[in-house]
Amino acid sequence: xxxxGSIEAGGTKFVCAVADEDLxxxxxxxxxxxxxxxxxxxxxxxxxxxxxKALGVGSFGPIDVNQKSSTYGYITSTPKIGWTxxxxxxxxxxxxxxxxxxxxxxxxxxxxxxxxxxxKGTQSCIYLTVGTGIGGGAVVxxxxxxxxxxxxxxxxxxxxxPNDTLECVCPYHDNCLEGLAAGPALEKRTGIKGQLxxxxxxxxxxxxxxxxxxxxxxxxxLSPEKIILxxxxxxxxxxxxxxxxxxxxxxGGYVSLPDLEEYIVGCGLGDNSGTMGCLLLAKEQRGLx
Amino acid sequence: xxxxGSIEAGGTKFVCAVADEDLxxxxxxxxxxxxxxxxxxxxxxxxxxxxxKALGVGSFGPIDVNQKSSTYGYITSTPKIGWTxxxxxxxxxxxxxxxxxxxxxxxxxxxxxxxxxxxKGTQSCIYLTVGTGIGGGAVVxxxxxxxxxxxxxxxxxxxxxPNDTLECVCPYHDNCLEGLAAGPALEKRTGIKGQLxxxxxxxxxxxxxxxxxxxxxxxxxLSPEKIILxxxxxxxxxxxxxxxxxxxxxxGGYVSLPDLEEYIVGCGLGDNSGTMGCLLLAKEQRGLx
Numbered sequence: 001x002x003x004x005g006s007i008e009a010g011g012t013k014f015v016c017a018v019a020d021e022d023l024x025x026x027x028x029x030x031x032x033x034x035x036x037x038x039x040x041x042x043x044x045x046x047x048x049x050x051x052x053k054a055l056g057v058g059s060f061g062p063i064d065v066n067q068k069s070s071t072y073g074y075i076t077s078t079p080k081i082g083w084t085x086x087x088x089x090x091x092x093x094x095x096x097x098x099x100x101x102x103x104x105x106x107x108x109x110x111x112x113x114x115x116x117x118x119x120k121g122t123q124s125c126i127y128l129t130v131g132t133g134i135g136g137g138a139v140v141x142x143x144x145x146x147x148x149x150x151x152x153x154x155x156x157x158x159x160x161x162p163n164d165t166l167e168c169v170c171p172y173h174d175n176c177l178e179g180l181a182a183g184p185a186l187e188k189r190t191g192i193k194g195q196l197x198x199x200x201x202x203x204x205x206x207x208x209x210x211x212x213x214x215x216x217x218x219x220x221x222l223s224p225e226k227i228i229l230x231x232x233x234x235x236x237x238x239x240x241x242x243x244x245x246x247x248x249x250x251x252g253g254y255v256s257l258p259d260l261e262e263y264i265v266g267c268g269l270g271d272n273s274g275t276m277g278c279l280l281l282a283k284e285q286r287g288l289x
Numbered sequence: 290x291x292x293x294g295s296i297e298a299g300g301t302k303f304v305c306a307v308a309d310e311d312l313x314x315x316x317x318x319x320x321x322x323x324x325x326x327x328x329x330x331x332x333x334x335x336x337x338x339x340x341x342k343a344l345g346v347g348s349f350g351p352i353d354v355n356q357k358s359s360t361y362g363y364i365t366s367t368p369k370i371g372w373t374x375x376x377x378x379x380x381x382x383x384x385x386x387x388x389x390x391x392x393x394x395x396x397x398x399x400x401x402x403x404x405x406x407x408x409k410g411t412q413s414c415i416y417l418t419v420g421t422g423i424g425g426g427a428v429v430x431x432x433x434x435x436x437x438x439x440x441x442x443x444x445x446x447x448x449x450x451p452n453d454t455l456e457c458v459c460p461y462h463d464n465c466l467e468g469l470a471a472g473p474a475l476e477k478r479t480g481i482k483g484q485l486x487x488x489x490x491x492x493x494x495x496x497x498x499x500x501x502x503x504x505x506x507x508x509x510x511l512s513p514e515k516i517i518l519x520x521x522x523x524x525x526x527x528x529x530x531x532x533x534x535x536x537x538x539x540x541g542g543y544v545s546l547p548d549l550e551e552y553i554v555g556c557g558l559g560d561n562s563g564t565m566g567c568l569l570l571a572k573e574q575r576g577l578x
Contacts, residue, residue: 147413147512172543223436254461
């Protein structure tokens with residue numbers, strides 16, 4: 001049997017999985033992200049029982065995806081203790097002498113969703129996760145989107161919702177999407193955790209406004225065929241229709257969008273987008289090498 | 290001799306060119322954009338002396354680039370009299386039984402610049418023209434960027450420069466880039482045409498602020514290897530350093546950008562970006578068919 005491995009390297013947990021050649025998952029583990037050596041030893045131990053043919057890694061960022069760079073494969077300027085400027089890909093390569101695909105967690109999720117989830121049948125999509133942070137990945141013409149680096153969609157500037165005076169939670173910016181609309185901002189604005197906030201609370205209109213504004217701007221820049229929303233905050237299913245409505249209003253009829261119910265959608269793979277994307281990238285990487 | 294044709298279909302003028310197989314331009318004409326029949330008859334007459342092998346068209350927009358759409362090849366919701374919902378590609382196909390490449394004027398310019406101009410050696414770039422309007426095109430992994438439609442980068446929302454109370458010039462939006470930073474906005478803010486505005490005028494700082502904010506957001510969404518700026522307003526060469534400086538300040542050190550002198554640059558092909566892009570697309574289209 002041929003096996004493929006997946007590592008979704010998150011700032012809170014590492015989700016590792018093994019799948020057979022049909023990408024059916026045969027084993028999976030979730031490990032807390034502590035210090036690199038400790039976490040990675042557990043990762044190695046998990047994969048030890050399998051003869052992997054290739055591995056796909058979707059990592060929290062920022063990461064270096066520029067193959068010409070001397071720090072290619074590193075997690076770079078994360079504030080997470082122990083992981084700053086950490087050569088994750090190199091460490092994995094030293095352990096596994098197999099092809100390893102390397103991209104961001106959200107690019108991997110976009111790749112999973114376009115092949116097996118909500119983006120099936122399209123050539124381009126954006127995947128945005130809205131949770132503790134906000135991050136976006138994309139697939140364009142069937143390939144994950146990378147240029148000089150990878151997208152950092154959560155940090156685009158947004159215009160304020162009328163009279164929203166919340167101090168932006170992002171330490172870098174005064175008015176970025178993540179700082180005004182990720183989970184911590186939602187909680188800071190109301191003093192109530194998002195999960196406990198009633199559906200009719202104005203905070204959801206504010207949340208929808210910022211997300212819709214950003215999706216509109218992503219659309220005007222990238223023109224994807226589909227936008228797929230995931231992450232903890234999006235588990236509030238009443239939010240999706242509010243976002244569509246606000247987007248339509250903010251766009252002011254300027255461009256003809258596809259039917260918004262088809263264009264802005266939830267995940268097709270639930271919490272498996274990233275894992276399936278990593279597995280697909282692993283399989284593809286093997287074919288390429 | 291094998292010839293390729295280029296049509297840069299602009300709202301003000303049509304620039305048509307003929308090149309040999311090495312893409313050396315052998316003939317060129319600039320025609321005012323009046324009514325479709327009148328303008329296109331002049332276009333046909335210009336090309337009549339040449340046996341073209343393929344044609345590349347870069348058109349003003351919005352246009353329909355979705356091959357599955359019933360209005361594929363149309364100029365769609367332009368306010369320009371006579372050109373609304375006009376089947377430009379179909380009209381050209383009826384006249385020329387040759388392969389015809391079809392994209393936006395700015396996508397064509399991005400394609401020209403990445404192959405022969407300021408983007409040479411990269412796989413991805415954005416081309417932004419700043420003039421009477423603001424429009425952006427892009428190349429990703431060597432192909433022009435199109436998804437459900439084409440980019441409309443000039444209409445992303447921007448945050449206001451402190452105390453800038455200019456009424457946004459865009460009829461669709463209150464705070465979009467084009468409405469606050471295209472030529473007409475620049476002139477409305479000061480009462481003076483941009484060309485006549487002294488270099489030290491604060492209006493240039495405002496202009497640089499809006500453009501830099503937008504380039505930052507494009508970067509966070511698309512992560513291109515290069516951003517190339519063209520159009521009438523960018524002929525003010527003092528503007529480029531101001532944009533770089535403002536971008537650095539607004540980004541707040543969040544991501545490591547390439548050297549800004551290399552990353553944000555002027556055109557390599559002067560006013561020929563679009564024409565060369567159309568010719569390249571024509572040559573490529575022929576190879577594809």
